[in-house]
Amino acid sequence: MSDADPELFAVFRDEVSDAIEEISSRLALIEGADDDEADALLEAILRSVHNVKGAARFAGSEPIELLAHAIEDRLSSARGGGVPVDEALLVLLRRSLRRIGDVLEGSAEPAELLHLAAELSGGALSGPAADELAGEPVDAGPALAGGRDLATVRVDAKRIERLMSMTGELFAVRARFGDRHQRLTAFCDALRDTRRAGEAEARASVESVVREMESLLDRDRHELQRLGFFAEEFGESVKRIRMQPLGGAVPGLARAIGNLAEDLGKQVRFTADVGDIEIDRQILDALRDPLLHLLRNAIDHGLEPGPERAAAGKDPTGAIRLSARSAGSMVEIDIADDGRGIDVEAVARRAVRDGVAEAEHVAAMDAERLMDLVFSPGVSTATEVSRVSGRGVGLDVVRSRVTQLGGRVHVSSSRDGTTFHLVVPATAVSTTGLVVRCGEVAYALPIAHVVRTIRVPSSEVRTADGGAAIERSDGEPLRLRWLASLMSLPRKEDPPHLTVVIVSHLGAQLGLVVGSLVGEMQFVSKRLPWNIERAPAVAGAVVSGDGSVALVVDVPQLFVASHRRRAAEEAAVRPAAEGRRIRVLVVDDSLTSRTLERNILTAAGYEVEVAVDGEAAWRLLQASSFDLVVSDVQMPKLDGIGLTRRIRSQPATERLPVILVTSLDRPEDLAAGAEAGADEYIVKGQFDQRKLLEAVARHT
Secondary structure (H helix, E strand, O other): OOOOOHHHHHHHHHHHHHHHHHHHHHHHHHOOOOHHHHHHHHHHHHHHHHHHHHHHHHHOOHHHHHHHHHHHHHHHOOHHHOOOOOHHHHHHHHHHHHHHHHHHHOOOOOHHHHHHHHHHOOOOOOOHHHHHHOOOOOOOOOOOOOOOOOOOOOOOHHHHHHHHHHHHHHHHHHHHHHHHHHHHHHHHHHHHHHHHHOOHHHHHHHHHHHHHHHHHHHHHHHHHHHHHHHHHHHHHHHHHHHEEEHHHHHHHHHHHHHHHHHHHOOOEEEEEEOOOOEEEHHHHHHHHHHHHHHHHHHHHHHOOOHHHHHHOOOOOOEEEEEEEEEEOOEEEEEEEEOOOOOOHHHHHHHHHHOOOOOHHHHHOOOHHHHHHHHHOOOOOOOOOOOOOOOOOOOHHHHHHHHHHOOOEEEEEEEOOEEEEEEEEEOOOOOEEEEEEEEOOEEEEEEHHHEEEEEEEEHHHOEEEOOEEEEEOOOOOEEEEEEHHHHOOOOOOOOOOEEEEEEEEEOOEEEEEEEOEEEEEEEEOOEOOOHHHOOOOOEEEEEEOOOOOEEEEEOHHHHHHHHHHOOHHHHOOOOOOOOOOOOEEEEEOOOHHHHHHHHHHHHHOOOEEEEEOOHHHHHHHHHHOOOOEEEEEOOOOOOOHHHHHHHHHHOOOOOOOOEEEEEOOOOHHHHHHHHHHOOOEEEEHHHOOHHHHHHHHHHOO
16 A cells, blocks of 8 residues: 555564464474474464454555465464475465565565465455456555655564663662662661770771761762662663554554455444553564454454344444553553444353353352453454454453563453553563552552551451441541562561551552561563463562562552452451471572572561571581471482482481472373472462462471
């Protein structure tokens, strides 16, 4: 199209070129692969081809979309030992991939892609493609400009990630500098006290030291201010490099919706209200496929045909609305349609039929959990697979992609339509948070959600709706929830005065009772090791100035957890445990994993030692006694299996309980752990705080 956005085409060309390289490399591996390996490669190739098809539809390039669709058709029939991927097909596929690249570079005509699509499809092309083959030109998609005279520069993602890492290190250095400055200040104060108390000669000597110390402190203060300014400017510069208007994606989405509606013979009115919101380019690129899939669903499955809508008293033209708003460090995106809504009962039947859930479990689910089944792999209410529906690339992929970005997705539906609500980070760089402590565990609350902090006498806590609350100045109760409980950690005995952080989300407020306030800090949130990504309401981790790990709290998820948790659980005070503390040895070569496991267990009242590998753990076991060992499996020097065998081989430790926590979940791996003598085996993909605490409690 002659009026195509050149920046959009540049992004489209780069993405498709990368995908072609990935597909080509996997095709090269298929010839020598066994059946299982070939199926796995085909699945990966199909996913990439599907992404190319979606990108082409987004950019308005029908020839590339049609060829990708034809490739998808041929390879879909080869899954599970179907039509073989023979040499002739591989040659045709490679030629097709090369021609896509040629068209993107402007050295081939788009019509060549249509001929290849017809060849892959056995000559069965219709509609605009058939017109093209008959000599009628069809819109080739983005204009193939001779150069990229753009006000943008494509930067290697690894370089950006390096800048992000440097930003995090700058904040950590600044935090350490601040800690050093505080300690020097305390030292100087102590010297002043000595000066006042000592003899005249001693006072003169101390006076000289104090003057020197004050000079050092002045220089430190100046350098700390400069470092802080530089870190903030550096972080903001990295943010600006990565940010782009969300509105820039709207024209492509509108074109895709128009094409889809035309394909299906439906009338659709699309509106968008995204304001001037900017979002990290990497996040926006990753969101494109989920957004397109949700729009496909809205048109294909949500909106009724015009006659059916008219018969129901609706406007024959269906409505789809995309809206977005800023929510602190997050962006909330809604895709809403006024269609027939989701048939929850049909979703439940499909889930049972396909083995996603047991019938008795489905029968006990409330409406919210039933609706959540639409995000389960393989669950769909589509009655047929079409070019639009995406061949099983379902809502589970949407949720997975959004979750990988550190966001979440929720759906609500009625007979008046369906709304998908996505919440994603606006940026992947840095944020400001209030750091608090609950026992030994530190948490960072994003400052955008923090209203204020207060201290409340325990005597002022009342009961409202079966849970704890305090009365606000306007006379309305403020619900209280103990952060430790919401994070699945035990509460300790409450002090005479409670420290409460009031947080907000979508207009609602909640009082979080914490142990203590540490202070504000700016940080770069790091993704958790994948074995603990399912920890409740935890969005990431950050390393503070003193080297300790703090968990970044997903405040909106806290509100969800607060509603789900019975209010009565927060009404009673839980006394602190008494008697000898149980000693646990945590063994893991990952600093973050062992720190978080130690914090979880320490907060639960256990005495915890840590070791970096099996050899270090064995030395500790020889020098001291423990009640339990929690160990990773894959470690250098001595792995978890070897450590377990060594523990079982010695009379002094043969009865010591051992829990293995690992990513190895194949039956043979589980059998190896049992054969070595492990008492329990927790698969990391199923790991959360509650599961760990329950396992430890079973064996101590």
